[in-house]
Structure formats: C-alpha cells, structure tokens
Amino acid sequence: MMKKALTIAGSDSGGGAGIQADLKTFQELEVYGMSVLTAVTAQNTLGVQGVYPLPYEAVAKQLDSVLVDIGTDALKTGMLFDSEIIEIVAEKVKQYQLNTLVVDPVMIAKGGASLLQTEAILALRKSLLPLSFVTTPNIPEAEVLANMEITSQEDKKEAAKRIADFGVNNVLIKGGHEENADIASDLLFDGEHFHTFTSKRIQTENTHGTGCTFSAAITAELAKGASIFDAISVAKAFITDAITYDLHIGNGHGPTNHWAYKHKGVLDND
Numbered sequence: 001m002m003k004k005a006l007t008i009a010g011s012d013s014g015g016g017a018g019i020q021a022d023l024k025t026f027q028e029l030e031v032y033g034m035s036v037l038t039a040v041t042a043q044n045t046l047g048v049q050g051v052y053p054l055p056y057e058a059v060a061k062q063l064d065s066v067l068v069d070i071g072t073d074a075l076k077t078g079m080l081f082d083s084e085i086i087e088i089v090a091e092k093v094k095q096y097q098l099n100t101l102v103v104d105p106v107m108i109a110k111g112g113a114s115l116l117q118t119e120a121i122l123a124l125r126k127s128l129l130p131l132s133f134v135t136t137p138n139i140p141e142a143e144v145l146a147n148m149e150i151t152s153q154e155d156k157k158e159a160a161k162r163i164a165d166f167g168v169n170n171v172l173i174k175g176g177h178e179e180n181a182d183i184a185s186d187l188l189f190d191g192e193h194f195h196t197f198t199s200k201r202i203q204t205e206n207t208h209g210t211g212c213t214f215s216a217a218i219t220a221e222l223a224k225g226a227s228i229f230d231a232i233s234v235a236k237a238f239i240t241d242a243i244t245y246d247l248h249i250g251n252g253h254g255p256t257n258h259w260a261y262k263h264k265g266v267l268d269n270d
C-alpha cells in the first residue's frame with residue numbers, strides 16, 4: 001500500500017517553495033501527497049508580491065476532509081501565517097492522534113517577506129512544538145525560537161537543546177545560512193545525542209525553496225517508516241542533488257530541481 005503524506009502550507013505561485021515544492025517532493029519520493037492550504041502567495045523568483053491568508057474555516061475544513069476520509073502516515077507544516085491557524089492545526093493533530101508531525105517553522109521568505117506574524121512565535125512554542133516529532137529551523141528561525149544569538153557550533157547546540165525543551169523529540173538546525181562555510185552542515189539533537197549531516201556547499205543563487213523541499217523529503221521518508229536518522233540522510237541527499245542540478249528559471253533566485261535525485265542519470269546525459 002502506498003504511504004501517504006500531508007502538507008499544511010502556503011501556495012507559491014512560482015512553484016519553487018511552499019505547497020508546490022512539497023507535493024513535487026512527495027511525488028519523487030513515491031508517497032501519495034495531499035495538501036491543506038493556509039494562504040496564497042503571489043510569488044516568483046524575485047520575491048513575494050502579495051500574501052493572502054485563507055479564512056480559518058477553510059483551513060479547518062480542509063483538514064477534516066483529508067483526515068476523516070483518507071488519513072495520513074506523516075504530515076508537515078510550512079507557512080502557517082498566524083497563531084489562529086497554528087491553534088487549528090494543533091487541535092486537529094490532537095483530535096486525529098497524528099504523531100509523525102514535522103514542523104518547518106517558516107518565518108521569513110528569502111527576500112524578507114513575513115510568512116508568520118511575530119505574535120505567532122508563542123503559539124508555535126506552546127501549542128505546536130510539544131506535538132511535533134521533529135522541527136527543522138534554519139539559523140535565524142532557531143535564534144527566534146530559542147531566544148538567543150547563534151554565532152558558533154556551541155551556540156547551535158545550546159539552541160537545539162532549548163528548542164527541544166518545548167517538547168519536540170528531534171531538533172534539526174539547518175546550516176544553509178552559514179554562507180562563509182565550505183560545507184552545508186545540519187545539526188540534529190535527538191534529546192540525547194548530537195549528529196551532523198554534511199554536504200559540500202554548492203555555489204548558486206538558485207536556492208528558492210530549499211527549506212520546504214528538505215522538510216518535505218524528511219516527511220516522505222518518515223511516512224514510509226524510516227527512522228529520523230535515515231529520513232534526514234535521504235532528505236540531505238535529495239536536497240543536495242536538487243541544488244546541484246538547480247534550475248535557471250526566472251530572473252531572481254531560481255528553484256531547486258526536484259527531479260534530480262531520481263533522474264540524475266538522464267540529466268547527466270543532457
């Protein structure tokens with residue numbers, strides 16, 4: 001039986017991040033993908049031109065429709081926009097007893113547009129992280145969640161521990177923003193031990209949607225029954241290939257190539 005994965009996120013009209021990145025990733029990793037939209041963004045490779053949240057009722061109804069009938073083996077959250085939407089998601093996760101929840105605490109798009117209201121950080125910490133199996137902040141998001149600056153590896157570890165204290169089993173702090181490093185290194189804290197997942201840093205402007213794609217790949221692998229360690233290992237290979245075979249689309253930060261992980265051979269012969 002095909003496993004199922006659900007994303008609760010915003011739409012990126014440009015197709016590189018958000019719901020679109022998640023569904024493409026689910027498809028490539030061979031799980032059945034479903035989506036609950038929280039907001040529509042007018043967005044392209046140059047930035048975010050508009051943000052239009054959906055009515056709360058629409059978010060709750062989509063969740064009920066999917067979960068009453070189809071169910072899911074794992075789910076992820078991306079752009080949640082405000083605290084009311086966070087509370088709705090938390091309620092539904094409890095009601096339907098969903099325990100493989102991946103929270104990508106999306107706050108700000110690469111161009112600087114806000115995808116989460118500041119007051120919603122509290123709801124994220126209090127209502128959603130305690131229900132989560134893993135959360136995947138980038139460094140600025142980890143700084144906000146842990147309420148501290150991160151300037152060293154030791155800081156990263158301290159921040160991971162502080163975020164774990166909100167009740168989430170696994171904290172993965174991504175190193176994509178460490179632009180001076182020659183590696184892209186992500187730090188996992190599983191409540192007891194630290195592990196790092198490392199790849200070489202690829203020099204490219206086309207990194208739109210890396211975070212969404214990465215957390216969607218983790219979600220797909222967890223849906224198929226992988227351990228957290230194996231799920232992150234596959235996701236790291238998936239995102240590294242997607243960045244290596246980046247797409248020169250649009251005039252700004254182009255998207256990653258969701259097709260690359262499974263079809264490198266074809267791309268190499270192009």
Ligand SMILES: Nc1ncnc2c1ncn2[C@@H]1O[C@H](COP(=O)(O)OP(=O)(O)OP(=O)(O)O)[C@@H](O)[C@H]1O
Pocket residue numbers: 017109110137138139174175176177184185186199200201202203204207208209210211212214236239240243
């Ligand atoms: N230039 C790069 N080369 C190799 N790996 C990268 C690069 N940039 C990001 N990554 C990897 O991509 C994954 C996503 O990390 P990143 O920190 O970019 O997420 P993010 O900031 O949440 O993304 P987004 O901008 O989509 O919100 C991580 O595994 C990170 O190490």
Ligand SMILES: Cc1ncc(CO)c(N)n1
Pocket residue numbers: 009010011012017018019041043078079106108109110115208209210211212
């Ligand atoms: C809709 C949406 N979700 C998440 C991100 C973060 O990359 C984005 N740019 N757009």
